[in-house]
Amino acid sequence: MDFNKSEEHLAIEASIEKFARNEMAPLARELDEKSEFPMELWRKMGQLGYCGLLLEEKYGGSNLGAVGSVLAMQAAGRGGADQGTCLSWASHMVIASLNIQTWGTEEQKEKYLPKMASGEWIGAMALTEPGSGSDASSLTTRATLKGDKYILNGTKMFITNGPICEVAVVIARTDPEKKGASGCTAFIVDRSMPGWYAGQKLDKMGMRASPTSELVFENCEVPVENVLGPVGMGMKGVAFSGVNWERTILAAPFLGGIEYNLEQCIKYAKEREQFGRPIASFQAIQHKLAEMAACIEAAKLLVYRQAWMIDHNLPCIKETSLSKFFLAKLVGFIADEAVQIHGGYGLMKEYPVERFFRDWKLASIGGGTSEVNKNIAAQLLLK
Ligand SMILES: Cc1cc2nc3c(=O)[nH]c(=O)nc-3n(C[C@H](O)[C@H](O)[C@H](O)COP(=O)(O)OP(=O)(O)OC[C@H]3O[C@@H](n4cnc5c(N)ncnc54)[C@H](O)[C@@H]3O)c2cc1C
The missing domain is CATH 1.10.540.10 (Acyl-CoA dehydrogenase/oxidase, N-terminal domain)
Structure with a gap:
């Protein structure tokens, strides 16, 4: 590499x-x-x-x-x-x-x-439902073929960009006889198609600049030419194929976020004085900074490697699963230490470390929870 x-x-x-x-x-x-x-x-x-x-x-x-x-x-x-x-x-x-x-x-x-x-149209992907999160393949949104249109009915949950999207890739069940990942198909749905709307914007703990909502489909008419990929391959094809990309590109802002946090901590530790000297002179604070820097380097290597594997068309499901939950641990550790170094001020809104402390949590939940990624990695180790 x-x-x-x-x-x-x-x-x-x-x-x-x-x-x-x-x-x-x-x-x-x-x-x-x-x-x-x-x-x-x-x-x-x-x-x-x-x-x-x-x-x-x-x-x-x-x-x-x-x-x-x-x-x-x-x-x-x-x-x-x-x-x-x-x-x-x-x-x-x-x-x-x-x-x-x-x-x-x-x-x-x-x-x-x-x-x-060009950003004129904002996109979303709607897979998760109120009753199917980690077990995404148990989704119940139905798409029924009627003439030259599919009629979509169901509700999607926690959809990033739901309230602002013009286009959404939606996964729905086209064959109710088939259970699990089989029998699901992907569709491109846009605002010209009647019968879908975003529910109320959800009020989140973190990532608050990113609008999240339900997407509700009530007899939504989608032309057959808007089927994305082969019929029946919505999960096994479209959704699963994008997982490595999702776990790589969505991890990248967190890499930058932890670098930013360290930058803020170094600045604060040099400025803040207690017992007549900057807190940066205390070995306990120095060790925290050193540990944070080591975690950042480890996190970067994990994500760079999987990105490099994707660019070289190498299979990397084990690497992205291991990295997904381990990165979340590293990011969470840094978010916690950053607030700790700021003491009471770290809990105050005027310090960006407070916001990151709320934002980072999505790293262990969105795009597959840490537990689910450990399951995948363990299955690959034990096979
Ligand atoms: C801010 C935000 C943005 C999101 N954006 C999108 C989006 O754009 N599109 C989209 O489709 N989805 C999106 N999601 C949904 C996200 O992918 C799911 O939240 C995630 O997959 C977990 O599903 P869940 O929340 O239903 O939790 P659940 O699956 O109910 O999990 C609850 C707990 O049980 C654990 N658990 C579940 N199954 C197992 C198991 N087999 N073994 C061990 N532990 C298990 C989980 O790890 C977790 O700790 C978003 C979520 C959030 C919060």
């Missing part, structure tokens, strides 16, 4: 970090407090070409690949301190746009991807 960054990687990293420091970071606290997505900023990101990092050039993207996109999203997390916006951004690029690029027909790609690359 080559640790040298290409010219292209260095350029996109520098550009996104500068943007994040100048444009995202100043808004982060207010967006968190108001639980608001920065739509104006998003439009700017679209103009700068940031919304289609994984898409091919012919659809308006920059085709950065996994390593390039990890470096870009890490830079966003490092500079912007706004994990919520990064979550919406990464979800739009990976579980919505990339799934359409991977599984779509040329007609579907031409219709949807240029508008998604």
Whole structure:
């Protein structure tokens, strides 16, 4: 594995970090407090070409690949301190746009991807339901073929970008006779199709700039040409194929977030004085900083390696499962130590470590919980 960054990687990293420091970071606290997505900023990101990092050039993207996109999203997390916006951004690029690029027909790609690359249309992916989370394959949303349309009925839960999306990749059951992952199909649903709406925006502990909601389908009419991938392959094809990408690109803003936290702690430890000297002079604080730095290096290696494997078309389900739960541990440890170093001030909203302490928790839940990822890794170890 080559640790040298290409010219292209260095350029996109520098550009996104500068943007994040100048444009995202100043808004982060207010967006968190108001639980608001920065739509104006998003439009700017679209103009700068940031919304289609994984898409091919012919659809308006920059085709950065996994390593390039990890470096870009890490830079966003490092500079912007706004994990919520990064979550919406990464979800739009990976579980919505990339799934359409991977599984779509040329007609579907031409219709949807240029508008998604430019940020004009925001994407979502709707798999989880109120009764099916970790056991996603037990989903009950039904899609029934009637003439040249599928009629969708059911409710999706916890959908990132639900309230703001124009397009959603939706997984529904087309064959009720088949249980589990079989008999499910993916659809591209857009706002021109009647019969679907977002439920109320959910009020979350963290990631508050990223809007989350239910998506409700009531006799929603989806033309047959909007089936994504083969009928019956919604879970086994579309949903499962994107898992490695999801666990890689969505991890990247957390990498930047932990770097940002360490930066904040070093600054604070040098400024804050107790017992007549900066707290940075206490060995207990120095050890915390050293441990945080070691965890950051370990986290980076885990995510870079799986990104490199994806770019080299190597199977990496074991690597991404191991990394998913271990990264969550590292990120949680750093979030905790960052607040500890800030003492009482660490609990105050004016310090970004407080926000990260709430945001990081999604790392152990979203896109497959830590327990489920341990199950997958253990099955592979024991087979
Ligand atoms: C902010 C946010 C954004 C999200 N965005 C999206 C999105 O865009 N699209 C989408 O489709 N979904 C999304 N999700 C859903 C997310 O993927 C699920 O929350 C996650 O898969 C867990 O499902 P659950 O919440 O129903 O928990 P459950 O599956 O009910 O799990 C509850 C607990 O039981 C444990 N558990 C469950 N099964 C096992 C088992 N077999 N062995 C051991 N332990 C087990 C879990 O690890 C967990 O600790 C989002 C969730 C959140 C919170």
